Amino acid sequence: VTTIDSVAAVRATVTAARAAGRRVGLVPTMGFLHEGHLSLCDIARRRADVVVLSIFVNPLQFGVGEDLARYPRDIQRDARLAASRGVDILFVPDPAQVYPEGGAAVRVRAPDLEDRLCGRFRPGHFEGVLTIVAKLFNIVPADVAVFGQKDLQQLALVRRMTSDLNFALEIVAGPVIREPDGLALSSRNAYLDPDARRAATALYRSLQAAQAAFSAGEHDPAGLAGAARAILDAAGGVTTQYVEVVDVISLDTPSHARPGHAVAVAAVVGETRLIDNHLLI
Numbered sequence: 001v002t003t004i005d006s007v008a009a010v011r012a013t014v015t016a017a018r019a020a021g022r023r024v025g026l027v028p029t030m031g032f033l034h035e036g037h038l039s040l041c042d043i044a045r046r047r048a049d050v051v052v053l054s055i056f057v058n059p060l061q062f063g064v065g066e067d068l069a070r071y072p073r074d075i076q077r078d079a080r081l082a083a084s085r086g087v088d089i090l091f092v093p094d095p096a097q098v099y100p101e102g103g104a105a106v107r108v109r110a111p112d113l114e115d116r117l118c119g120r121f122r123p124g125h126f127e128g129v130l131t132i133v134a135k136l137f138n139i140v141p142a143d144v145a146v147f148g149q150k151d152l153q154q155l156a157l158v159r160r161m162t163s164d165l166n167f168a169l170e171i172v173a174g175p176v177i178r179e180p181d182g183l184a185l186s187s188r189n190a191y192l193d194p195d196a197r198r199a200a201t202a203l204y205r206s207l208q209a210a211q212a213a214f215s216a217g218e219h220d221p222a223g224l225a226g227a228a229r230a231i232l233d234a235a236g237g238v239t240t241q242y243v244e245v246v247d248v249i250s251l252d253t254p255s256h257a258r259p260g261h262a263v264a265v266a267a268v269v270g271e272t273r274l275i276d277n278h279l280l281i
């Protein structure tokens with residue numbers, strides 16, 4: 001794996017690869033890689049000839065009082081893991097090059113999709129995400145970009161931005177990857193102490209309860225959300241932020257749940273905010 005930290009160098013390398021007829025895949029991350037990220041690299045590997053993994057802890061998407069300063073980082077380990085999964089280029093930009101004017105006066109917003117679900121609890125977060133993703137799409141002119149389904153609202157926003165702003169790349173989603181007990185992989189799981197780690201399984205169990213209710217014939221979104229919420233409420237140390245059944249493109253709650261609709265949850269476990277979702281089958 002080749003590590004590149006300059007915007008000009010990565011753009012030149014990717015442009016040359018594409019001029020030579022090679023397809024380029026981009027996997028944007030904030031690092032501290034786990035199997036979830038690496039599974040996205042595998043998807044990119046299958047769809048592209050050159051895989052670029054970007055690692056950038058984007059200050060713009062962290063709110064006041066959030067975990068920017070303590071967000072876990074280990075670039076050396078990340079580089080080893082990326083190399084082991086066939087990543088060709090590790091793009092680890094210098095913040096001064098990403099935000100050359102020191103900040104972003106121009107930002108990308110999608111108010112209708114942003115100000116719900118996680119957006120209600122993290123004001124400004126998705127504006128920061130869309131702005132950095134738009135910048136990464138311009139810096140790394142890829143053919144395909146791969147995002148995790150776990151960040152359901154982020155994925156919907158990135159898809160809509162790509163379409164609305166005519167970015168010429170394909171967006172592909174990778175499934176949620178879980179621990180054996182169902183906990184969705186997240187870099188923030190590193191914050192969980194043993195008690196919180198045990199309590200955190202409530203998120204997946206709540207999604208399973210919603211699926212069980214759906215399979216048993218409950219198609220009312222409020223009923224499904226209630227089934228999930230009962231599990232979260234019964235778990236000690238878990239403060240639920242939302243449980244919603246949504247269409248994965250519009251993020252609207254349907255009148256009747258169908259297969260392919262998502263049950264999405266967010267909860268604070270101990271001190272750590274976790275999200276998860278499940279596509280109904």
Ligand code: PAF
Pocket residue numbers: 028029030056058061129132133151154
């Ligand atoms: O999902 C993430 O890790 C981040 O939100 C992303 C897409 C890399 C933008 O900073």
